[in-house]
Amino acid sequence: MSQRYKVVIEYDGTNFAGFQVQPNQRTVEAVLVDVVNRIAKNPLPAIAVYGSGRTDAGVHAHGQVVHFDLPKPIPAANLRLALNSMFPLDMSVKTVTEVDDNFHARFSTHGKRYRYIVSTTAFVDPFKRNYTGHYKYPLDVNRIRQALPDLTGEHDFTSFVASGSQAKSNVRTIYDIQVTNRPADHEVVFDFYGNGFLYNQVRIMVATLLEIGNGRRAADSLPALLAAKDRELARETAPASGLYLEEVIYPSNLDENR
Template sequence: MKPENKKIMKARSRNIRLTVAYDGTNYHGFQRQTPPIIAVQNVLETKLEKIFGDSIELAAAGRTDAGVHARGQVVNFFTDGKIPVNKVPRAINSILPADIVVLDASEANREFSARHSAVSKIYEYRILQGDISDPFERSYSWHIRKELDMKAMEQCLKQIEGEHDFSSFRAAGGAPMSPIRSIYQAELTTNKAGRIISLRFHANGFLYHMVRNIVGTLVNVGMGWKSIDDFKSILAARDRTKAGATAPAQGLYLEKVFYPTLTGAKTPIILGGR
């Protein structure tokens, strides 16, 4: 948000926080784009303006890329609109397209920012393994025809837990920032049939394409093209050219965003997600 716009927006009487889920298949990411290119933010702002009666400029917890989905995106905006907050989800969902849903709405304090107040996030990446594809999964997972070595992938996941320099998994083009991040938990689970692999990452922050680059490298290990020691060396190298290709966008989900408690305690509240 431009400084002049921020000043105008913060002069308004209310700060509204929303938790939003969306299917990113038909959108050019979350961040606002210039029409005819349409992003999730374009659609949300246009519809919110209809029910609040003033211009809306959203701040978001994560700027998901084209094709990436969200179960627990968090946004906030300032408004002078009078609609009661408990009526917002029904009102906005009645005019939103079916692939974007506002899950809840609440009044936030003046200083809350969906982006800057976040203390950690969870992203999930889904892989469909096996020779036969699934037409219902094609926009929601990465299809790998070979059965992957999940035990080797799990061992690699343990290596990235804790604080590390993630330069090897950082794509060019992101905002300039420290490559040091803390991953609190990195885990692999499967569904009962064993075809869907879910890779879940909880961290205090993520670099541009960080999760997708980690997943691409993990798949190289699962395919037997790289060893566990190779993965360890890639992490230590701090060199993007050493890591695997970026995993496709459609398998990635922004699951949850964590914020400090209202009392200031260290235990975060969780907005959104399953």
């Protein structure tokens, strides 16, 4: 009997061409497929690895979730050690859980948390260049805070999706957005919690919120922007380097960790 495993991983996205397998590119999924199949010593066809969703090149994860089935089960603790031992240094395993075959890393998703860290120094901080987005213009965090309620709730986010999205519907629900000013660190941090996010949606929302914080865009302009359903209006996309997939949330009955 094969066993399904839910694995929570983190990675520094700097040197990956994103999550999804692409020919001749170093991707997180390609590393996972390679490592899992070497651990399983599995004959062809190769064991597939399913992620909760893609992350783009340069985007980081503290809590990406994947699942796969091993034809010959391995105890979870041993599997965790094996994965960590074989992973490259810019990936690591946080938890391994044995789950039943109803669990699917992508289709069982209840919600996701993303964090976006903005660095606000005048010039790029050399130690943060790959781990934040840089915004050198003045920011009024209270203006941003005023605008956040307009993005929460269920909306058609067509105005905030990048071309190239293959989603059938652009309707998503954002449960909560927080913005935190960390003046001592010269950082402004955005936390998004929603039932799912479209291609580049978080990065486009952040860029738009930064324009509001800077005063280039009115704090009350978001309802009209959403209503326009025009992906040309919100033109800026914050850089990938500031974005972190923090957590993927599943209904508790599918997830023994919660």
